[in-house]
Amino acid sequence: MPVINQTLGQYSELFMLLAAGTYTVAFIAFAWDLAKSSKTLQAVDRKAAEAAAAKVPVAVGAAGVSSNATASDDGRPADAAVRPSSSNAAVGGTADGDMRYTVKRRIPARVAVALTVLGALIHGAGVVTRAFGAGRVPWGNMYEFLTTGAFAAIAVFLLVLLRRDLRFLGTFVVGLVVIMLVAASVAYWTPVGHLVPALQSYWLIIHVSIAVLSSAIFTLTFAMSALQLVQARREKALASGGPDKPAFMRLVPSALSLEDLSYRFNAIGFLGWTFTLIFGAIWAEKAWGRFWGWDTKEVWTFVIWVVYAGYLHARATRGWTGTRAAWLSIVGYLCVVFNFTIVNQFFNGLHSYSGL
Amino acid sequence: MTAQQTNPGQPPASTHPVAEPALGVKGMLRWAWRQVTSMRTALFLLLLLAVAAVPGSLFPQRPVNAAAVTRYLKDNPDTGKFLDSLQMFDVYASTWFSAIYLLLFISLIGCVVPRARAHYKAMRSRPPRTPRRLSRLPEYETMELPAATGVSARQAITDAAALLKKRGYRVDVRDTDDAMPSVGAERGFLKEAGNLIFHLSLIGVLVCVGIGGLFGYRGQKILIEGETFVNTLVGYDAFTPGTNFDPATLDPFAVTLDQFDVRFDRESTRQFGQPIDFTAALTTKEEPGGEGRQKILKVNEPVYFGETGIFLVGNGYAPIVTVRDGNGQTAFSGPVVSVPSDGVYTSSVTIKVPDAGPDQLGFVGFFLPSAIKNDQGVSYSFDPDPLNPQLNLNSYYGDLGLDTGQPQNVYVLDVKDLTQLNGRDLPAGGITLGPGATYTLPEGKGSISFDGLKRYIGVDIRATPGQGGVLAFSLLAVAGLMASLYISRRRVWVRTGTHPDGRTMVEYGLLARGEDHRLAGETAALRELFTKQWHLPDTSHAPDTAPAETAKDR
Numbered sequence: 057m058p059v060i061n062q063t064l065g066q067y068s069e070l071f072m073l074l075a076a077g078t079y080t081v082a083f084i085a086f087a088w089d090l091a092k093s094s095k096t097l098q099a100v101d102r103k104a105a106e107a108a109a110a111k112v113p114v115a116v117g118a119a120g121v122s123s124n125a126t127a128s129d130d131g132r133p134a135d136a137a138v139r140p141s142s143s144n145a146a147v148g149g150t151a152d153g154d155m156r157y158t159v160k161r162r163i164p165a166r167v168a169v170a171l172t173v174l175g176a177l178i179h180g181a182g183v184v185t186r187a188f189g190a191g192r193v194p195w196g197n198m199y200e201f202l203t204t205g206a207f208a209a210i211a212v213f214l215l216v217l218l219r220r221d222l223r224f225l226g227t228f229v230v231g232l233v234v235i236m237l238v239a240a241s242v243a244y245w246t247p248v249g250h251l252v253p254a255l256q257s258y259w260l261i262i263h264v265s266i267a268v269l270s271s272a273i274f275t276l277t278f279a280m281s282a283l284q285l286v287q288a289r290r291e292k293a294l295a296s297g298g299p300d301k302p303a304f305m306r307l308v309p310s311a312l313s314l315e316d317l318s319y320r321f322n323a324i325g326f327l328g329w330t331f332t333l334i335f336g337a338i339w340a341e342k343a344w345g346r347f348w349g350w351d352t353k354e355v356w357t358f359v360i361w362v363v364y365a366g367y368l369h370a371r372a373t374r375g376w377t378g379t380r381a382a383w384l385s386i387v388g389y390l391c392v393v394f395n396f397t398i399v400n401q402f403f404n405g406l407h408s409y410s411g412l
Numbered sequence: 413m414t415a416q417q418t419n420p421g422q423p424p425a426s427t428h429p430v431a432e433p434a435l436g437v438k439g440m441l442r443w444a445w446r447q448v449t450s451m452r453t454a455l456f457l458l459l460l461l462a463v464a465a466v467p468g469s470l471f472p473q474r475p476v477n478a479a480a481v482t483r484y485l486k487d488n489p490d491t492g493k494f495l496d497s498l499q500m501f502d503v504y505a506s507t508w509f510s511a512i513y514l515l516l517f518i519s520l521i522g523c524v525v526p527r528a529r530a531h532y533k534a535m536r537s538r539p540p541r542t543p544r545r546l547s548r549l550p551e552y553e554t555m556e557l558p559a560a561t562g563v564s565a566r567q568a569i570t571d572a573a574a575l576l577k578k579r580g581y582r583v584d585v586r587d588t589d590d591a592m593p594s595v596g597a598e599r600g601f602l603k604e605a606g607n608l609i610f611h612l613s614l615i616g617v618l619v620c621v622g623i624g625g626l627f628g629y630r631g632q633k634i635l636i637e638g639e640t641f642v643n644t645l646v647g648y649d650a651f652t653p654g655t656n657f658d659p660a661t662l663d664p665f666a667v668t669l670d671q672f673d674v675r676f677d678r679e680s681t682r683q684f685g686q687p688i689d690f691t692a693a694l695t696t697k698e699e700p701g702g703e704g705r706q707k708i709l710k711v712n713e714p715v716y717f718g719e720t721g722i723f724l725v726g727n728g729y730a731p732i733v734t735v736r737d738g739n740g741q742t743a744f745s746g747p748v749v750s751v752p753s754d755g756v757y758t759s760s761v762t763i764k765v766p767d768a769g770p771d772q773l774g775f776v777g778f779f780l781p782s783a784i785k786n787d788q789g790v791s792y793s794f795d796p797d798p799l800n801p802q803l804n805l806n807s808y809y810g811d812l813g814l815d816t817g818q819p820q821n822v823y824v825l826d827v828k829d830l831t832q833l834n835g836r837d838l839p840a841g842g843i844t845l846g847p848g849a850t851y852t853l854p855e856g857k858g859s860i861s862f863d864g865l866k867r868y869i870g871v872d873i874r875a876t877p878g879q880g881g882v883l884a885f886s887l888l889a890v891a892g893l894m895a896s897l898y899i900s901r902r903r904v905w906v907r908t909g910t911h912p913d914g915r916t917m918v919e920y921g922l923l924a925r926g927e928d929h930r931l932a933g934e935t936a937a938l939r940e941l942f943t944k945q946w947h948l949p950d951t952s953h954a955p956d957t958a959p960a961e962t963a964k965d966r
């Protein structure tokens with residue numbers, strides 16, 4: 057049995073608070089970026105609509121090739137026309153459909169990302185000191201699931217940022233992470249301690265880490281799907297000659313690009329959740345003697361799995377792509393949140409180790 | 413196949429022959445079958461399944477906790493009865509839940525079998541003919557080989573076919589004698605195969621789960637330190653066989669609990685007294701006369717005998733008690749299982765002494781591992797470890813009602829036909845016993861002594877045939893899922909021709925089936941291969957020859 061180091065545990069809690077503070081500033085910077093950029097964009101538009109139009113093809117140059125497709129030998133309909141290319145240009149946006157970085161400089165966004173990285177470093181230190189303080193993996197109770205899960209969400213976000221310009225998601229992701237950290241410290245605070253025997257298993261490392269990672273990915277797709285809904289409405293309004301509102305959505309790629317990217321993330325998340333389910337079942341067999349017993353936590357894990365399976369199906373079902381699929385992605389995430397908060401605390405079952 | 417695919421930028425993978433005018437019953441049936449096996453129905457049933465699973469987490473479930481259901485019915489007689497008629501207390505075995513998942517699996521079979529057949533055919537047929545206008549494909553590029561390179565149109569096609577083949581494509585060279593030969597290539601058949609394997613494996617999982625329910629069993633047993641359990645039907649405290657379980661298949665192993673150790677948290681403040689380790693030392697025998705072996709049983713470390721597993725699910729204290737009756741005889745002597753009700757092991761105790769004479773004796777009360785008195789003089793336990801063990805009992809005499817032949821709960825004393833001897837409200841007061849102490853009952857009814865303390869464990873013993881199958885099919889499903897999600901099914905066509913001025917013109921186009929965000933990357937990779945093969949200058953077509961994946965990643 058490892059020795060508990062309370063001092064390290066207290067350092068960890070301090071780091072968590074510092075990280076939450078840093079993220080809050082980053083959040084403000086991200087929000088500032090959205091506000092400022094949309095204002096600049098409007099000004100630019102007003103001044104030189106043509107100049108702006110001329111610039112766009114440069115930004116999306118690569119995507120232009122693939123949007124040429126109209127019909128093929130299969131006599132298939134011109135899908136490309138029905139579901140336009142990923143470029144947002146058509147609907148008066150400026151964001152790159154590929155979510156590649158463009159040359160344009162966004163100072164507040166850079167500040168925000170720098171702050172997020174700083175926050176993540178402090179946050180990471182918090183997670184690591186927690187692990188050393190307890191002498192085990194830092195995910196044994198609700199407080200630890202939340203703090204470590206929030207770190208996973210930020211880490212996934214930053215990793216994706218290396219390749220894609222998802223800074224438009226910053227306010228949402230960082231905002232959610234701040235909420236998670238605050239909730240952890242206020243509602244779920246638990247000092248470092250030992251694990252109850254039911255959790256003393258290497259399956260804790262495997263099963264929970266994958267669950268936390270998948271949830272982090274679902275957090276990103278949740279934000280993207282929510283934006284997708286807003287963007288789809290805006291695009292519809294624009295297409296029928298309506299006003300361009302909300303303005304900050306011009307920073308956000310087209311609904312279709314959002315859908316494509318969130319589909320790819322959701323596919324990874326679903327795979328991860330499938331592993332969560334299987335490893336959970338293996339662990340349940342070891343701990344309780346049955347791999348599946350419809351314990352409340354098992355029920356909800358199953359429900360989440362089925363909802364995301366439904367999402368993947370929806371993407372291949374006529375009439376269910378786009379907005380409806382996005383709703384399924386959102387419902388799936390709400391189930392994840394419900395499974396974590398309500399089920400852990402208010403439903404009693406074998407998984408009652410919330411540490412509260 | 414009946415699935416209607418509308419992947420962005422993709423053709424429907426194949427189209428069903430349009431239904432002939434529906435004629436009579438046959439037509440109707442065909443129509444119904446098509447509905448059941450449609451993608452939309454599958455989606456609907458999936459979402460319905462998710463919704464239908466929810467009530468099982470809202471209401472207590474009989475197979476999980478029958479006592480909670482009884483309590484619920486007692487507390488909510490009206491709604492409870494109504495909910496019960498809807499099978500809300502056994503959701504996962506209910507007709508409606510079963511109907512949903514069975515329909516889903518019927519739909520799945522109806523969907524997958526034709527798909528498998530179509531895929532088998534596709535795998536054996538040649539890549540589709542070269543489209544007349546390659547430029548209409550989502551990815552299209554051209555190259556020209558200067559006459560000086562000396563690569564003829566035919567040679568270029570042969571080269572392209574070889575390169576594509578090396579890249580994992582199935583290729584088919586055609587029109588080699590024409591002026592414009594071409595090659596059709598296709599790869600990624602494992603994507604569809606993966607999808608089929610995934611769906612079929614789900615059926616495998618379901619079947620194996622069913623096998624476990626039919627032929628498995630589970631039982632519970634309480635083992636006090638020093639006791640031995642032999643795996644026979646009579647050995648169990650409770651036994652739940654599967655529908656088709658045959659008791660003759662019980663393995664005749666034997667298990668003795670030598671010692672049970674518990675450790676509680678003494679370091680942290682907030683979790684002080686929380687258990688951090690349960691360890692049961694067992695001596696096991698594969699068969700009654702067999703050789704004894706030492707084994708350790710812990711919460712996450714079950715002990716297996718072949719397919720049968722022993723799982724540590726509970727524990728508690730068993731005070732050793734000796735009861736002498738009114739005749740001066742020892743009527744009972746041994747450990748008594750007490751049932752813990754909280755984290756500090758405040759445990760209820762029930763002792764029935766049918767052998768006592770002239771009157772049968774009964775005791776109910778509490779065992780407290782670390783007894784202390786509060787301000788009102790009521791004893792309670794302050795710690796789960798036995799720091800100050802104490803028995804607090806009331807006693808009764810009369811007829812225990814054990815001879816009626818009706819089964820009784822050993823943990824409940826029915827005091828209807830009994831007369832109370834001891835209790836807080838009686839002149840004699842309650843019985844309070846520390847270790848080694850003896851209390852003499854009033855009216856010469858005998859005595860009771862607290863001789864010592866043992867621990868016991870509660871174990872689940874289970875055999876679930878088919879469990880390995882469930883795991884195997886689950887892993888197969890995951891493998892299929894990965895193949896389905898991450899293998900890309902692509903078609904490539906290359907066509908060449910000779911320009912009047914002697915240059916060889918090459919054009920190629922790519923088409924993905926299903927979601928494929930890396931098609932452009934593949935185009936870039938092919939471009940690079942061709943450029944290298946024909947020694948063209950790198951800049952012949954596009955400046956970016958970045959790694960395939962980052963180039964124009966859509």
Ligand code: HEM
Pocket residue numbers: 364365368369371372415417449450451454458516517519520521523524606607610611614892893896897926
């Ligand atoms: C037990 C219920 C089912 C579950 C859990 C399930 C799950 C899934 C999942 C996770 C995928 C996406 C991964 C992949 O492409 O392989 C998928 C795809 C697919 N499923 Fe199912 N499925 C079920 C039943 C069905 C049924 C009944 C049908 C037929 C009507 C069906 C037809 C398909 C098709 C055609 C795809 C491929 C979609 C594409 O091309 O992207 N599935 N399924």
